[in-house]
Amino acid sequence: MISVERALELLLGATPVLPREIAPLAAASGRVLAEEVRADADVPAFEKALMDGFAVRSADLAGGARDLVVVREIPAGTDPAALPPLTTGTAARIMTGAPLPPGADAVVPVEEAAPAASDRGAVRCAAVRPGDHRAPRGADVRAGATLLAPGDFIGAAEVAVLAACGRAALRVGGRPRAAVLATGDELVPPGEAPAPGRLRNSNGPMLLALAGRAGATVADLGIAPDDPARLRAAMERGLEADLLLISGGVSMGARDFVGATLRDLGAEILFERVAIRPGKPFTAARRGRSVVCACPGNPASSYVIFQVFARAVLRRMAGHPHPGPTAVRGFLAAPARQRPGRAGYWQARAMLVDGRLTAEILPTSGSADVVACARGNALVVLPAEIGTRAAGEEVDILLLDDCLDR
Amino acid sequence: MISVERALELLLGATPVLPREIAPLAAASGRVLAEEVRADADVPAFEKALMDGFAVRSADLAGGARDLVVVREIPAGTDPAALPPLTTGTAARIMTGAPLPPGADAVVPVEEAAPAASDRGAVRCAAVRPGDHRAPRGADVRAGATLLAPGDFIGAAEVAVLAACGRAALRVGGRPRAAVLATGDELVPPGEAPAPGRLRNSNGPMLLALAGRAGATVADLGIAPDDPARLRAAMERGLEADLLLISGGVSMGARDFVGATLRDLGAEILFERVAIRPGKPFTAARRGRSVVCACPGNPASSYVIFQVFARAVLRRMAGHPHPGPTAVRGFLAAPARQRPGRAGYWQARAMLVDGRLTAEILPTSGSADVVACARGNALVVLPAEIGTRAAGEEVDILLLDDCLDR
Numbered sequence: 001m002i003s004v005e006r007a008l009e010l011l012l013g014a015t016p017v018l019p020r021e022i023a024p025l026a027a028a029s030g031r032v033l034a035e036e037v038r039a040d041a042d043v044p045a046f047e048k049a050l051m052d053g054f055a056v057r058s059a060d061l062a063g064g065a066r067d068l069v070v071v072r073e074i075p076a077g078t079d080p081a082a083l084p085p086l087t088t089g090t091a092a093r094i095m096t097g098a099p100l101p102p103g104a105d106a107v108v109p110v111e112e113a114a115p116a117a118s119d120r121g122a123v124r125c126a127a128v129r130p131g132d133h134r135a136p137r138g139a140d141v142r143a144g145a146t147l148l149a150p151g152d153f154i155g156a157a158e159v160a161v162l163a164a165c166g167r168a169a170l171r172v173g174g175r176p177r178a179a180v181l182a183t184g185d186e187l188v189p190p191g192e193a194p195a196p197g198r199l200r201n202s203n204g205p206m207l208l209a210l211a212g213r214a215g216a217t218v219a220d221l222g223i224a225p226d227d228p229a230r231l232r233a234a235m236e237r238g239l240e241a242d243l244l245l246i247s248g249g250v251s252m253g254a255r256d257f258v259g260a261t262l263r264d265l266g267a268e269i270l271f272e273r274v275a276i277r278p279g280k281p282f283t284a285a286r287r288g289r290s291v292v293c294a295c296p297g298n299p300a301s302s303y304v305i306f307q308v309f310a311r312a313v314l315r316r317m318a319g320h321p322h323p324g325p326t327a328v329r330g331f332l333a334a335p336a337r338q339r340p341g342r343a344g345y346w347q348a349r350a351m352l353v354d355g356r357l358t359a360e361i362l363p364t365s366g367s368a369d370v371v372a373c374a375r376g377n378a379l380v381v382l383p384a385e386i387g388t389r390a391a392g393e394e395v396d397i398l399l400l401d402d403c404l405d406r
Numbered sequence: 407m408i409s410v411e412r413a414l415e416l417l418l419g420a421t422p423v424l425p426r427e428i429a430p431l432a433a434a435s436g437r438v439l440a441e442e443v444r445a446d447a448d449v450p451a452f453e454k455a456l457m458d459g460f461a462v463r464s465a466d467l468a469g470g471a472r473d474l475v476v477v478r479e480i481p482a483g484t485d486p487a488a489l490p491p492l493t494t495g496t497a498a499r500i501m502t503g504a505p506l507p508p509g510a511d512a513v514v515p516v517e518e519a520a521p522a523a524s525d526r527g528a529v530r531c532a533a534v535r536p537g538d539h540r541a542p543r544g545a546d547v548r549a550g551a552t553l554l555a556p557g558d559f560i561g562a563a564e565v566a567v568l569a570a571c572g573r574a575a576l577r578v579g580g581r582p583r584a585a586v587l588a589t590g591d592e593l594v595p596p597g598e599a600p601a602p603g604r605l606r607n608s609n610g611p612m613l614l615a616l617a618g619r620a621g622a623t624v625a626d627l628g629i630a631p632d633d634p635a636r637l638r639a640a641m642e643r644g645l646e647a648d649l650l651l652i653s654g655g656v657s658m659g660a661r662d663f664v665g666a667t668l669r670d671l672g673a674e675i676l677f678e679r680v681a682i683r684p685g686k687p688f689t690a691a692r693r694g695r696s697v698v699c700a701c702p703g704n705p706a707s708s709y710v711i712f713q714v715f716a717r718a719v720l721r722r723m724a725g726h727p728h729p730g731p732t733a734v735r736g737f738l739a740a741p742a743r744q745r746p747g748r749a750g751y752w753q754a755r756a757m758l759v760d761g762r763l764t765a766e767i768l769p770t771s772g773s774a775d776v777v778a779c780a781r782g783n784a785l786v787v788l789p790a791e792i793g794t795r796a797a798g799e800e801v802d803i804l805l806l807d808d809c810l811d812r
Contacts, residue, residue: 025596026626029615046603050772052659075632075661077592079602095659097592097703099603110658139771147777155808156619156712157779160612160705164605164776168597186483186503190431191574196485197452197505199570206566209435213562220432226481252516253458253501255481297503299566306562328758352734355800357761366456369546370570371553373563394761402561404805 001273003384004308004343007284008324010270011293011309014286015316015323018174018242025168028154030215032173032319037148037165042138046080046099051133054091054113054125055104061127067116070123074098091123100134107133151321173319178211179241180204181221181234183249183258184297189223202370203247203295203302210306211245213401214314226255235261239290242317245310248297250281258294259283267292275384277342278366279305291317299370304345307379307400327381327396330357336382336389343384350378350397359397377403407679407686409790410714410749414730416676417699417715420692421722421729424580424648431574434560436621438579438725443554443571448544452486452505457539460497460519460531461510467533473522476529480504497529506540513539557727579725584617585647586610587627587640589655589664590703595629608776609653609701609708616712617651619807620720632661641667645696648723651716654703656687664700665689673698681790683748684772685711697723705776710751713785713806733787733802736763742788742795749790756784756803765803783809 002010020034049055056068068091074083080099086092091108092101100107108125116122141147147161154162154172162170182204188194189201201223208218219241224234226249235258238244249258250272259272267287274282278301283294293310295302308325315323330350338344348359359380364372381396382389389395408416426440455461462474474497480489486505492498497514498507506513514531522528547553553567560568560578568576588610594600595607607629614624625647630640632655641664644650655664656678665678673693680688684707689700699716701708714731721729736756744750754765765786770778787802788795795801 025611026614029618043605045600045605052657052662073660075592075659076590077604081602093660095661096657097590097605135772140775141777148780153808153811155780155806155811156612156615157709157776157782159615160608160709160776161780163596163608163611164705166596166599166606168595184482184503186481189574190569190572193572194451196487198483199449199451199503200572202566202569205431205569206562208432209562209565212435251458251502253481254479254499255501256458299570303563303566329761330758331761352736352763355735355737355763357758357763365545366541370563370566371547374554374561374567376563399810400561401810402559404807404809405559405561 001275002271004274004276007271007274008309008312011284012312012316012323014270015291015313016289017319018176018317020171021174022169023172025159025162025170028162028170028172029156029159031154033148033152033154034150034173034319035171036146036150037162037167039141039143039145039147040165042143043141043164044135044137044139046137048135049094049096049098049100049107049133050135051107051109052096053094053107053109053133054123055086055094055100056091056106056108056125056128057086057088057103058106058128058130060088061125065124065126067118067122067124070121074101091125105130109133151319174317176216176242176314176317177219178216178243178245178314179219179221179238180207180211180245181224181238182247183224183226183231185226187223202299203297206299207245207247207302207306211314214311215318216314226257228257228261231257232261232264235265239265239287242290243310243313244290244292246292246294247302250283250294250296262292275342277344280342300373303370303373304379307398308345325398327398328357329394330359330397332389332391332393332395333358333360334391336361336380338382338387340385340387344382346380347372347376348378348380349376350399350403357397377406407681408677410680410682413677413680414715414718417690418718418722418729420676421697421719422695423725424582424723426577427580428575429578431565431568431576434568434576434578435562435565437560439554439558439560440556440579440725441577442552442556443568443573445547445549445551445553446571448549449547449570450541450543450545452543454541455500455502455504455506455513455539456541457513457515458502459500459513459515459539460529461492461500461506462497462512462514462531462534463492463494463509464512464534464536466494467531471530471532473524473528473530476527480507497531511536515539557725580723582622582648582720582723583625584622584649584651584720585625585627585644586613586617586651587630587644588653589630589632589637591632593629608705609703612705613651613653613708613712617720620717621724622720632663634663634667637663638667638670641671645671645693648696649716649719650696650698652698652700653708656689656700656702668698681748683750686748706779709776709779710785713804714751731804733804734763735800736765736803738795738797738799738801739764739766740797742767742786744788744793746791746793750788752786753778753782754784754786755782756805756809763803783812
């Protein structure tokens with residue numbers, strides 16, 4: 001039995017980073033950037049109006065509000081080189097985003113301008129200071145500046161940066177393919193009524209949902225019975241994926257064939273027991289560039305093993321520089337107790353109370369209790385050597401990926 | 407100009423909840439549940455082994471470890487009704503998840519059992535207490551118990567619960583369709599080199615990414631020039647979607663045609679100015695069952711308007727019972743200052759430091775600065791009447807949906 005830390009080290013050490021690929025910008029959200037992105041030009045590329053209004057020479061208004069003759073209109077998209085200089089006593093009607101003409105050094109917002117009483121072609125402008133409501137060239141970004149780096153997560157804001165830099169297509173980390181196989185003679189598909197002694201396959205759909213949300217494309221291999229030949233055939237198919245997720249068949253029962261079948265298929269077993277609760281019989285292996293995470297059959301165990309280990313495998317494959325689970329510190333809402341010997345990953349509800357992250361460990365009937373997982377949004381981590389923790393003590397908390405949705 | 411709260415109220419009041427639909431379980435992750443889910447049977451449905459080992463009568467071991475004759479093997483999936491009672495002095499080899507035979511009341515784990523020295527058909531079992539390593543019928547869930555309710559977010563754990571309850575298909579909230587239209591003569595697609603005075607469309611790809619991540623199916627309507635007829639045609643197409651997201655054309659410039667075109671298309675304008683910074687010219691409208699969110703053209707403004715308003719529209723459409731943005735309380739890392747009059751939504755980096763949520767407002771060059779958005783993972787909200795806040799003061803913080811990814 002090895003520690004969670006050592007197991008993660010072995011597992012990630014055996015996990016390849018997938019080859020980078022080119023993705024169109026429209027498909028880049030959620031991926032990992034695999035190139036450096038530099039600004040290809042100053043942003044803005046010219047002195048730009050930040051408000052709709054009138055481009056002026058601020059010196060003309062140094063004495064206060066004054067009528068200026070409106071000599072032209074400058075829509076956004078105008079070529080700045082085509083603009084004649086603005087002469088003293090004149091203004092140019094200008095749109096947000098349009099270039100200021102030479103000589104102009106400020107914008108009077110339309111709200112601070114009014115038709116001049118004197119002249120139908122003039123406008124009365126309130127006083128402005130030099131530089132008001134205009135951005136100098138390069139105010140947002142200087143040409144050549146590094147805006148994004150390899151390993152950056154691509155969210156919507158990064159998509160905007162990439163678009164602004166002209167990246168209609170870009171280099172991203174690969175998208176892992178995950179295959180999910182549930183094992184066990186007792187399982188029936190969720191749509192069937194289980195005969196006495198049998199139960200519905202909940203691990204398969206759950207692992208598919210977890211892997212999909214973690215960014216993988218998923219293949220459902222269904223249910224394999226506890227029959228070595230059929231299990232082997234299903235696992236052989238699963239090894240075509242980057243990550244084969246198996247549930248069940250890893251305990252010490254007479255019909256737990258997963259470990260033996262992995263060996264038989266030529267896979268290298270990385271470990272077969274981890275000092276974690278729930279999830280001790282978690283078995284990991286690799287064959288070629290494929291990784292296998294074989295989770296215990298109890299749903300809450302599979303859930304925890306995915307959150308702690310399998311997600312890290314998928315993230316590493318996709319090119320995340322820090323793929324492992326990242327705990328934050330928070331406070332226990334109530335005392336916690338566990339049997340020392342294995343690190344406990346307890347279903348919990350984390351909340352921010354007056355700016356403090358507080359977690360309440362949820363009551364559970366055991367490692368088959370997936371209802372507790374559905375009530376939680378986090379895992380409280382108690383190290384293997386710990387037996388008790390008092391209310392209010394600081395603990396490690398793993399916030400789960402959908403914690404903001406629950 | 408109306409407050410953010412009033413704008414949200416008007417906007418959500420005008421937003422219809424989409425008709426519910428039936429989704430297969432494999433497509434339910436990320437959706438909103440639209441039915442109550444009760445357990446259709448006890449879980450487990452029978453007295454179940456929690457470990458691989460030997461089902462025993464604990465009274466046989468009351469005096470300590472003892473040899474028991476192994477009379478049968480009980481794999482998972484065995485019909486409990488088919489099991490003969492376990493007689494005194496005997497044990498049944500049993501797998502995790504298999505039913506205990508009548509008479510057995512505990513499981514001796516395989517790790518605590520050894521072949522008997524005396525008899526090749528017997529096993530030496532360590533002492534156990536009644537109930538050890540076995541779950542009584544209904545231990546996890548009682549038949550009829552309500553496990554999930556309408557409005558629940560469907561994450562992977564809920565998928566497992568749904569599978570366990572036999573929901574191969576289920577009723578979920580509708581999936582909104584969002585159309586995205588960028589407007590402006592100055593815009594060119596991201597793949598093109600902008601002529602002088604022009605710039606690349608970054609709002610369109612950004613809004614598509616935001617809407618997609620918020621659960622919508624998205625349609626890209628590209629760029630409409632500041633030409634009333636072509637803008638009208640593009641907006642008419644966009645109104646076929648549940649939510650039309652527009653960027654640009656809502657300021658007070660001579661070529662800001664979006665408001666007028668919305669009226670011309672028969673849309674009801676809900677509001678045209680919101681006391682928010684950035685994003686004041688945010689315009690919202692509805693026509694029939696379609697909602698329009700027309701965001702200012704500056705990327706950081708569009709980003710904020712989406713996070714505060716458009717996401718709430720999509721969530722309401724999808725059936726979320728609390729669709730609006732939910733702020734948490736945290737602490738300012740450094741003093742903050744704003745011009746009072748509009749609520750400030752400041753790009754920020756939120757971090758948990760020793761269990762306390764702390765946010766640092768990021769430097770920005772203004773509302774066109776989407777690079778600041780990419781550096782952030784949260785928005786610090788300063789109410790409209792506030793001018794300054796000291797370091798360490800408590801503030802509202804909106805954690806953005808991808809805050810755990812950055």
